[in-house]
Amino acid sequence: MQTEEQKSKTAPGREPQTKYLREQQKKQRQQQRFIKKETQTAARYLGRLEQLSGAPAAMQPFVEVLRRIYVEMQGVETDRPTIGTYCVMVPQELIYAAGAQPVKLCSGNYTAFSIGDDLTPRDACPLVKAVAGFQHTGLMPVYRDCSMMVVPITCDCKKKIAGMLRDSVELITLHVPASREDADMEAYLRQLYELMERLEAATGSPISSGSLAEGFQMVGRAQAEFSEFIRLRKSSPALLRGTHSMAMMNASAYMSADRWADAMHGVNLELKERIRTGEKISSRSLPRILLTGSPIVFPNIKIPLLIEEMGGLVSADETCMGERGMWDPAVITDHSFNGMLRALANRALRPCPCPTFADNTQRIYRLKQMIRDNEIQGVIYHVLRGCLVYDFEYRQIEEELGKLEIPVIRLESDYNEEDVEQLRIRIEAFIELIKLRQEPVRRTGIRESF
Numbered sequence: 001m002q003t004e005e006q007k008s009k010t011a012p013g014r015e016p017q018t019k020y021l022r023e024q025q026k027k028q029r030q031q032q033r034f035i036k037k038e039t040q041t042a043a044r045y046l047g048r049l050e051q052l053s054g055a056p057a058a059m060q061p062f063v064e065v066l067r068r069i070y071v072e073m074q075g076v077e078t079d080r081p082t083i084g085t086y087c088v089m090v091p092q093e094l095i096y097a098a099g100a101q102p103v104k105l106c107s108g109n110y111t112a113f114s115i116g117d118d119l120t121p122r123d124a125c126p127l128v129k130a131v132a133g134f135q136h137t138g139l140m141p142v143y144r145d146c147s148m149m150v151v152p153i154t155c156d157c158k159k160k161i162a163g164m165l166r167d168s169v170e171l172i173t174l175h176v177p178a179s180r181e182d183a184d185m186e187a188y189l190r191q192l193y194e195l196m197e198r199l200e201a202a203t204g205s206p207i208s209s210g211s212l213a214e215g216f217q218m219v220g221r222a223q224a225e226f227s228e229f230i231r232l233r234k235s236s237p238a239l240l241r242g243t244h245s246m247a248m249m250n251a252s253a254y255m256s257a258d259r260w261a262d263a264m265h266g267v268n269l270e271l272k273e274r275i276r277t278g279e280k281i282s283s284r285s286l287p288r289i290l291l292t293g294s295p296i297v298f299p300n301i302k303i304p305l306l307i308e309e310m311g312g313l314v315s316a317d318e319t320c321m322g323e324r325g326m327w328d329p330a331v332i333t334d335h336s337f338n339g340m341l342r343a344l345a346n347r348a349l350r351p352c353p354c355p356t357f358a359d360n361t362q363r364i365y366r367l368k369q370m371i372r373d374n375e376i377q378g379v380i381y382h383v384l385r386g387c388l389v390y391d392f393e394y395r396q397i398e399e400e401l402g403k404l405e406i407p408v409i410r411l412e413s414d415y416n417e418e419d420v421e422q423l424r425i426r427i428e429a430f431i432e433l434i435k436l437r438q439e440p441v442r443r444t445g446i447r448e449s450f
Ligand code: SF4
Pocket: 086, 087, 088, 089, 106, 154, 294, 295, 320, 321, 354, 355, 356
């Protein structure tokens, strides 16, 4: 006598149904494997972040947000519709004005990267491969929940990922000009008007002068806490580690500006208390390093972690999921609606030190300013494999820093852990080099000037 299973295999007409079920089960197993691997990696990096000494207790809300998104795989905590963005050049004020919450979707996920690797050309950067991976699996709530996505076209990878995402989500692109002439600003302003209309349609909330002013207020408060934080971060001896700082900045991608500002206020109070009580993160004078280059997005924080686990200090970072994200507040000189939008267009393009622009004097100026203000002793220049815009800039940056006698190394990395040992060796050697250069300062008490 045939069992039910045998019958279902042989009965005419039931074969396609069984095949469908088998495929569904296979898909489910693949999804479970994906979730397990992805959450394990994120949990491991969160663990290392927490083990690193000197974390302020007040940074816990940021850690919890990263845990919620990457380990518990939940959506962003908000009652507003969410709008996905892929670059700091998307004005968050406009999204808040439409009654929505911006969510930065650039990804640092290794498991999503390995899936996206099969969907994109070999030489595409890992960041967009991870985005493609998430979009393909449809498993990550922060991507799934978005009412619309905004993709500024800043490089070929962004252009092509916008094309891929468009198939499954409401999407608008912003053309980012190569230069920042007045005509370019006018063109960007026109695009912001178009973005405004699309946001209104996606959220059903009209944007008024009043709601735009509220958007400015929300973001402005976060930026005010951020500048206080940066002022405290410059302290020497250091009050906190750069990896912790970068994690807090990464968490801003999934928090409303209000919540982020409240949590950052707590961190600032704790850092001021550290100054009062003389608490430092280390009794030794740690080599002060500036980390710059391609985006460093959680959970891909292996480079700042390695630097600080090897005895260096990331005193400052010039990266777009780090300090760049809140660096320049929009300056309103004309309070009309058009004036406010113009302020957003200006802020998005004029001061941005992203190498996507043809002229990078802005970027070199900003790096030199950070080196001076943070008493930087060495620069680590990070290049994600396939990220040409950052790689192109390296030679010129190396030349400029050479004139200041600031050592710099280029570290290329990918979204996996295969390169960790090689990175560790190079970072360790770089830190030793800085320590050797510190010696004359220690003996003579004279700091090198530049
Ligand atoms: S690296 Fe440049 S283009 Fe890429 S997200 Fe950051 S600011 Fe935008």
